Each structure stands twice: as C-alpha cells, then as structure tokens.
Amino acid sequence: MSWTLTAALSAAVLPPLALALALPAAPAAAQAPARQTASFETDRAGILAMAGNYKVRFDMQEATAWRGDYTPIDRKISGGYESVRVIEDSGRRIVLQHLLVVTIDGAAHVIKHWRQDWEYEPARVLGYDGQGAWTWKDVPEAQRKGAWSQTVWQVDDSPRYAGWGIWETVGGVRRWRSSWTWRPLARRDAVRGPVYDRYLSINRHQPTPTGWVHWQDNTKMGLFAGKLEPVVQEYVLNTYTRFDGYEVKAADDYWAATKGYWAAVRAEWDRVGAAKKGIRVAEEAQAGTVISARLLELADAVQAGKTAEAAAIAEARKLIDGATR
Template sequence: MNFTRSITLALLVSAAAPALADGPVKPREAAAEAASFQRDRQDILAMAGNFKVRFDMRETTSWRPDYKPIDAKTSGGHEVVRVIEDSGKVIRLQHLLVVDADGEPMVIKHWRQDWVYEPESVLVYDAKGRWKLEEVPQRMRASRWSQTVYQVDDSPRYAGWGQWTDEGGIRRWRSNWTLRPLARRDAIRNPVYDRYLGINRHSPTPTGWIHWQDNIKEGMVDGKIVPFVQESVLNTYEKFDGFDVKAADDYWARTKGYWAAVRTAWDKAIADNRGVTVQEEAQTGTVISGRLLEIGNEIVDGKIKESAAIAEARAKISGATRSSLAQR
C-alpha cells in the first residue's frame, strides 16, 4: 500500500468515527448500568416543575434556490409540567400552559412526553395523517430511552430513541432522525413543505432544561420528497413560580380521569391497527382535537359529567380513526 493511499484510508476511517457514537451501547458492569439508569431517570424527572418558557424558531439555511427563509419567530409563556406516571422504566410528563385571559388565568392542556427504557418499538409519523409502530433494532435498545411526544388531544405527534450521555461536561439525550407533522406555527400558513425530519436533544441546565430541535423542512416536488430549508428551534424552560400554578393543578385534578380515558382510547386504536390514521387539522393538530379540549373545559365548568365526557371522547376517537382508515 503506497503512502498516499494509506493517508487517504486513515482520513476516511477518522471521518467515519463519530458514527460509532450511534452504535450499540457497550456492555457495562451491573452496578454501572444501574447507576446510569438512575441518573437517566433523574434527568427525565427533572423536566417536571413550574417554568417560564421561551420558544425560539429560526429558519437558517435554504436548500433550494427558489426558497427564502422566513423571519425568526420567538414566543413564550408559563408552563407547568407534572409527572402523571412513573413505573420505573416508563415516565409520563404532562405539560399545561397557563395564559392570562383578561386578567384571569386560563389553562390549556399542552403536549405530553412519554419516556420508555429499552423500548421494543416506537410510534413514528409515517405520512400525512398516519402513524405506525416501528421496531427499534434489537442491538440498539440496551441502555437507551425512547421519547414519544403527543399532541394536545393525546393523539401521537412523533417519537425517537437515543441514549443519555455526558459530553463536554453536559448531560444530553439525543434522538435518532424522526419524522414529524407540521406544527401549528407552520401549518396555518399552508407552506410549500409539509413535514419535518429532525433530531431532538434534551439537556438539563442549572436553572431548568432545554429542548433543541434540528429540523429539515421537507415537501413534495415532482413526486419526490425534497428539503426546502433548515430550521433550528431552541425551547428554554427556566424554573419559575411567579404565575398561577394552582390554576394548572386545579385543572388537572378535575380532568385527569377524563384524560386518562382519552389516552386509553388512543392506545386501543393504535394497538388494534399497529398504528393509527387520523385526519390532521392545521389549527389544532387533528380534526377532533378542538372538541376533546372543549370537553375537558366543560368538565371543569361543571357542564358535563365525567362519564358522559369519556363516552363522547371514545366515540370521537373511534369515529375519527375508522373514517380515516376508510378513506385510504
């Protein structure tokens, strides 16, 4: 082998080395594995609390000469995050927004994130209005967690899996590449792209945590999916108690039974079909999302009993998922 070829091969091996970080986790002694598992759990559970939130969304690099990135968009608010289940290897976190409505607090049920240790499968976004259960490769399960994100009505949004690591003195969970439907901020504009392909990162900070999204916004051109623009999203959660936290806790105390039944109804639809199909809607996520949220508010206001609310929600979910399947 000549000198030039040796150098070339060495450079290729060096360039490929970072990909090893996404390979199977090396086996560890039982004590080290147990300690790592507990630390992972602590980082996930630390995302619960009361927060001031800042959302910073920026289209950065255009991947097409005919596309101009839109202006950066920033927003914020107050958010309560509560642990609604912790069974060791499964942790569910419910987000609740608290906004000011003419001087009175208004609670809006927000997204939910479910964490599962060493998952066998994840519920991934497949195409417009369709999610499917996808197997996690056997060799990639050990010591890893999946994160599944659900929309405001507990319908699925996206899912990924990855490992919690320490890099540069920073704890971080990084997902695999995940496909996602458009967020409301984009969907209501009817843009040329119709999905995101992205990597999600979560890191604890001294004052809270961050969720960083690295997104490729994609769409169809001449029958092919192509990239339009790169987007960077940084959601910052800073610990903060200076808002009406009680309003969020009161809302959840009154509606948690209803939302537990809603989750169960979605889980049944997913299990019956190894996934789920439901029509998307720009303003609310799915065509039934608005009504499911209204029902929750009606429970709080005493306008409907929980049993009737659950019956209506089950019928809505069953009808929406059946009708969407029939249209395929």
C-alpha cells in the same frame, strides 16, 4: 375557556405522503461504551427533573435554504408559563404532561399542552408516516440496550412523533439525543401553507442549572415531482427556566378536575393504536386532529361541572373510534 384558543396552540397538519418512511437508526447507535456505562437511575433522574414550574422561551429560526428559490422566514420568539407534571412513573416508563398557563383579560386560563412519554429499552415506537398516519416502528435490537424512547403527543393526546436514543455526558453536559424522526408540521407552519410539508428532525433534551432546554434541528422537507427534497433548515431552542411567579394553582386545579377524563382519552388512543396497528386520523392546520377541539372542549366542560366525567369519556371514546381508521 374557548376551544378556539386551545386549538390555536395545537400543532400539526397532515400532508399527503407517497412513501411510508421508517425511522432511521439512532445517531448514538455506535456509542457502545457510553451505552454500557449509562446509569439507569441517572437517566431517570434527568427525565424526572423536567417536571416543575417554568417560564418558557420559544426561539425558532429558519437558517439555511436548501433550494435556490426559497427565502427563509423571519425568526420568531415567543414565550409563556408552563407546568410540567409527572402523571405516571412505573420505573421503566415515565409520562410528563405539560400544561400551558396564559392570562386573558386578567384571568388565568390553562391549555393542555404536549405530553412526553419515556420508555426504557423499547421494542417499538409509534412513528409518523405522513398522510394522517402513525405506525409502529421496530427499534433494532442492537440499539435498545441502555436507550430510552421519547414519544410526543399532541394536545388531545393523539400522536405527534417518536424517537429513541441514549442519555450521555459529553464535555460535562448531560443530554439525550434522538434518532432521526419524521414529524408533521407544527401549527405555526401549517397555517401558512408552505412548500414544505413535514420535518425530519433530531431532538435533544439537556438539563441546565436553572431548568432544561429542548433543542430541535429540523430539516423542512417537501414533495417535488413526487420526490422528497429538503427546503430549509430550522433551529429551535425551547428554554425552560424554573419559575413560580404565575398562576401555578390554575394548572393544578385544571389537572385535578380533568385527569380522570384524560386518562380515559389516553387509554382509548392506546387501544386504537393496538387494535388498528397504528393510528390514522385526519388533521387540520388550525386545530390538530379534526376531533381535537371537541376533546378539549369536553375537558373544559368537565372542569366547569357542565358535563359529567362519565358522559364526557363516552363521547370521547366514540369520537376517537369514529375518526380513526
């Protein structure tokens, strides 16, 4: 598989940022009764239920302009097939890896997609600060009880965004809602060079009878005369519908061949995050981090038997350490 295809589906560009902004308090912080009655096992079941095989619909729409000189872009709808696998479950921590399966010239290709890590009652999360930087944000102690954090990672396992919140049932619908989270631009926006350069977002994950949905409320923000101002509101609804009618085996074969390599890559990002008190790495619009393409290319070489896993891991560690500061 060409790394250019993989890189094209990575998401982020790192804009300049004058201010380091901490994650605000969770919207559900005041809901003590819901927090007190939340079932740990029910929460776990909701997270684990996101694993499976899916037909995915991505529906993105800029709706409300917050500046008089801005015209919202046209709605964009796309889709694909995605396998979501549980790659870690230690009780209070669950890790889900997404694998996108696409068909090119009649053959199935796998693109290692995003990853979501869930942690119960976290003390801190790795939040986006802008300017190629993610730093540790303390979760206020009063907001930890019954809460789960969700940290989302990019295709090369570099960080993207993190927030926390509680699982609750309202009106008969189960959902998890995040705190306010800062996020770098997704590739779909970054490649256009828009006037906004980051998102301030709330995310919701909700099980459905046929799968689950990921709903995003994104305020697209820009720097104007050194001050952050809202530009436009975007609503994103990603719908995951259980479906086995695609090349599921291709996703599982890819993961079986590369999971050792990617475990080492995750461990190296974790080491850097701890040793350097966060992660600072340059990014580019087309491919995510400046090392993303090579990290993904190494995985493809391992799967194809062209590069030994140990050699690929050694190069990946060197790349990550050298690119971060």
